[in-house]
Amino acid sequence: MTLDFLGTLQRTHLCGDLRSTHSGETITLMGWVNRRRDHGNLIFLDLRDRSGITQVVLDKEVSPDAHAKAEAARPEYVIAVTGVLRKRGEGLVNPNMPTGEVELVAHSLLLLNDAKTPPFSPAEDAIGNEEVRLKYRYIDLRRTEMQHNFALRSRVAMAIRNYLVSQGFLEIETPFMTRSTPEGARDYLVPSRVHPGHFYALPQSPQIFKQILMVSGFDRYFQIARCFRDEDLRADRQPEFTQIDLEISFPQMSTIFAVAEGFLRAAFSAAGIDLGTEPFIQMTYDQAITRYGIDKPDMRLPAIVDLSATLTPELRDTLKIDPTLPVLGFTIPSVGELSGTARKALLSEIRAFFGDSGLDLLDLTRLRTNETFAPLAEAISAKLSQELQAFHQASHNQQPTTNNPASDLAVVITPKPGTPALWNYDPQWIYKRVGALRLDLAKKFADKHKLFDQTHTAADFKFLWVTDFPMYEWNEETKTWDAAHHPFTSPHEEDIQSGALVNDKGSVRALAYDIVLNGTELGSGSIRIHRKDVQSEIFRSLGMTDEEAKARFGFFLDALEYGTPPHGGIALGLDRIVMILAGAQSLREVIAFPKTAKAIDLMVDAPTTVSDQQLRELSLRTVTRS
């Protein structure tokens, strides 16, 4: 088979755009053969480009030459077809495709390129084997779903750019090759050839640069910035990822919230979702922990309820519940009535989840059958259903899927006597354990409560600001207080004035905030420290001597001394936003060339070893560790 040259031929339309209004026009399409249906003297080719598919008809009587070439064509061959668009006759219309009312009657066909039989067909639905998909990513990306994901990503990014520019932001690029800062995530390092033994680091975020841009008077900066972190991966974590990074001079927290909400509305609107004008919900970190047991609450589910008040000391005693610790409960709606065996299995599953931590499940069903405890069971049920009603109202749920309270799964967790109030110096560990169970069970019963189902409306997306994060976190391993956010985050001004920075680090609140969507952290930011004296104080409070601080951040401390305005900002993960909008379960669905869980690029096969010559130039030697 000989391939044809393109010559001067130009394409006139895209496959997916053709409608009956085009009928009679002479049209040239170019694209990939999606499918071929050979009926002998009549051949149908489904021709695909990024816009969609059009059926091409090759009739031996119309053009023997084109028909012969179509006979040789195979899936994924690249062809050019010129012909006349025809409205399909009665009974020949395909209502399942947008172009199903027309077909292109080919007069000539060029075979522009052939194709080996692909390992999987882009014409099929997604295949399960991600290894193969990633190795042949160029074929995978031809699939309609992937084409949609990246068109969506492009639209979303553009909407955000346009919005931020309209709000007076300047897009400024910051270096990829910069300085290693050993705190936080591990850095990817780049050896310097010119300076043997010295390394650049790829940025974990443009944090210090954007703060210096505020010192430089740019007032409002943004960047759709690639960031790099050498940590283990997850479905929602890749070693290189993209952040919408911004910084504002002279802001209040509300200024930053308004900007972030503004560009999210623009982004969602670009995806066909109208988020309305209501400001996003806000809650403090402490509220998030006590109400949801996590710092990134999934607001698609009912909250945790503190049931301590329903229990008298006597009841606690007879039921063997710790007298001082909270009793917590929550509801998973519409689970349906569980059979005796299913209930028992769930019980032991929950008890296994808690292990020997001291937490236990209170069996409401059994409680109810006992005369002494029936009133308690009633009181607990009443409190839980009160919360459930508030939840349905707040989330504007249409009728809950069932109205039968017995079908809602009530889970009540009690601490046994002697359960430690602190685990790993964390007074909130009980809330966090119960919060984790809440998410586990919600995932388990997702097909029952359907609260995670997509309706492709604003109701699918529950946004939330979490504010007032703690400034410090106790690190039991090193016996030190670490910065919970990063060391440039400003504490509340009252907490500086009260001296808590020195006396009571655990109580210091940071002017730091996260934005959360459906239980996923989309981004976080803070009001920064703009005074040298406060910044030095924070470094000292983190156990850094002035000399160490100077060695690591001297340039930054210097910059702070030359007229730094109050400033603050935020960074949101673009990949995660697009992932949620696309309804995808993994970032790999919205990153064109992602890495595997072991941080390998299966297509280009990276990382690799390099030649001795390259190592010599960099003054590097590799050693094998046992």
Add this chain to the structure above:
RNA sequence: GGGGACGUAGCUCAGUUGGUUAGAGCGCUGCCCUGUCACGGCAGAGGUCGCGGGUUCGAGCCCCGUCGUCCCCGCCA
């Protein structure tokens, strides 16, 4: 670093208690077919059962190790 799931034809998967020549669907190749659109019909090719070792008369199946993919914990200021 730890836990779990998976690995059999190009793809999706089946494979009984360890027992003859490892199967199916899709895809692929050839021939036939003028209204299909997941076209159809006939014929055919295609396998180091992830890899290495062990147990056994005999291993896709049992045991040990190892590699890879996915999910989770740790980690991600």
